[in-house]
Amino acid sequence: MSKSVRWLESHEAEDLGLKPKKNEKGRKNARYSINEEQWEDVKSYRELSGKNLSLVGQSTLRDSDGNLVMEWTKTKVSEEDRVKNINAVINTLKENIEPAKPVRAPLRVDNDNLCNQYTLTDYHLGMMAWGEETGADWDMKIAEDVLVGFFEQAMEQSPKANNAIFAQIGDFLHWDGMDAVTPANKHLLDADTRFTKLVRVAIRTIKRVIKMLLGKYQHVTVIMAEGNHDPASSIWLREVLSSFYEDEPRLTIDTNPDPYYCVTWGKCCLFYHHGHKRSLNNIDTVFVSKFKKEFGQAEHVYGHTGHLHNLQIKETNLMLIEQHRTLAAKDAYASRGGYGSGRDSKVITYHKEFGEVSRSIISIDMINRFTG
Numbered sequence: 080m081s082k083s084v085r086w087l088e089s090h091e092a093e094d095l096g097l098k099p100k101k102n103e104k105g106r107k108n109a110r111y112s113i114n115e116e117q118w119e120d121v122k123s124y125r126e127l128s129g130k131n132l133s134l135v136g137q138s139t140l141r142d143s144d145g146n147l148v149m150e151w152t153k154t155k156v157s158e159e160d161r162v163k164n165i166n167a168v169i170n171t172l173k174e175n176i177e178p179a180k181p182v183r184a185p186l187r188v189d190n191d192n193l194c195n196q197y198t199l200t201d202y203h204l205g206m207m208a209w210g211e212e213t214g215a216d217w218d219m220k221i222a223e224d225v226l227v228g229f230f231e232q233a234m235e236q237s238p239k240a241n242n243a244i245f246a247q248i249g250d251f252l253h254w255d256g257m258d259a260v261t262p263a264n265k266h267l268l269d270a271d272t273r274f275t276k277l278v279r280v281a282i283r284t285i286k287r288v289i290k291m292l293l294g295k296y297q298h299v300t301v302i303m304a305e306g307n308h309d310p311a312s313s314i315w316l317r318e319v320l321s322s323f324y325e326d327e328p329r330l331t332i333d334t335n336p337d338p339y340y341c342v343t344w345g346k347c348c349l350f351y352h353h354g355h356k357r358s359l360n361n362i363d364t365v366f367v368s369k370f371k372k373e374f375g376q377a378e379h380v381y382g383h384t385g386h387l388h389n390l391q392i393k394e395t396n397l398m399l400i401e402q403h404r405t406l407a408a409k410d411a412y413a414s415r416g417g418y419g420s421g422r423d424s425k426v427i428t429y430h431k432e433f434g435e436v437s438r439s440i441i442s443i444d445m446i447n448r449f450t451g
């Protein structure tokens with residue numbers, strides 16, 4: 080069979096069993112002399128890799144006369160393919176979103192100096208807990224009802240203000256893909272059914288909450304922080320919301336991909352981080368190093384974290400840091416491990432001049448009484 084000279088990348092030459100050459104100057108490939116059959120193989124590899132599959136090998140079965148009997152291609156999804164797929168999903172989601180019409184603004188109320196921060200962390204939507212085993216039931220239906228109940232009660236209880244922050248500090252979703260496991264360590268999780276359902280309920284619930292907030296406040300800022308349970312899902316959640324509300328001038332969605340977030344309000348500087356990368360012990364310097372300008376102009380500085388589900392407050396020379404409780408029930412892992420922290424969520428009110436001036440604490444019992 081006649082040979083011709085073709086440009087190949089070194090991994091393609093390797094796949095053909097040729098010794099890879101040095102790439103020619105300024106190019107990602109080099110010239111090889113190959114026959115037509117080999118060239119057809121290269122073309123089919125290229126077509127396959129266009130379908131987001133990485134070729135890891137090819138096997139050929141020939142009979143005793145050397146005729147081709149069977150040939151198959153081995154492929155697998157690589158890390159690079161995974162990233163490509165996630166990006167493709169995000170872009171598709173964005174394309175299909177018709178932005179929401181702006182919500183009519185409420186009447187302005189008297190206190191322009193106040194901002195109410197609705198603090199929510201470790202909500203673990205999609206987690207399944209069996210009350211008989213853990214003390215309280217938890218599934219997607221309960222979680223959606225409790226969240227809406229929390230916002231109804233919390234909005235009723237908080238001071239009149241024109242501005243609000245919805246600070247969701249991570250682990251809003253309990254699991255992050257087709258397998259119900261923790262992304263980093265692959266620990267098996269107790270999950271309430273299917274991922275598609277979880278995605279739908281997550282988007283619907285957050286949209287319900289944002290609608291409620293826009294009905295009460297002139298301006299709302301949304302933080303959707305990354306947690307250790309939802310590093311990928313927090314990305315699409317931020318991006319989808321940002322697309323959906325692109326025509327809503329009264330809403331700001333923070334789409335910062337770095338898991339440290341900052342909002343300023345008058346002389347207040349407010350920081351957020353889930354707590355999976357940095358703990359109460361050393362988070363303050365990280366916040367300051369990432370937001371030097373905002374910190375430098377502030378007089379009152381607060382950091383908010385979650386992750387461990389129990390309440391801790393720490394004051395350092397730089398700021399007051401609070402690790403928040405969650406409203407979610409305990410899963411079997413937490414219950415059997417003996418973690419017994421209480422369940423509540425807070426609205427913290429910041430004054431432009433004076434920093435924190437008040438807070439409302441809404442416990443799970445209050446929400447159950449209210450919604451039940």
Ligand SMILES: [Mn+2]
Nearest residue numbers: 250306307386
């Ligand atoms: Mn966590």
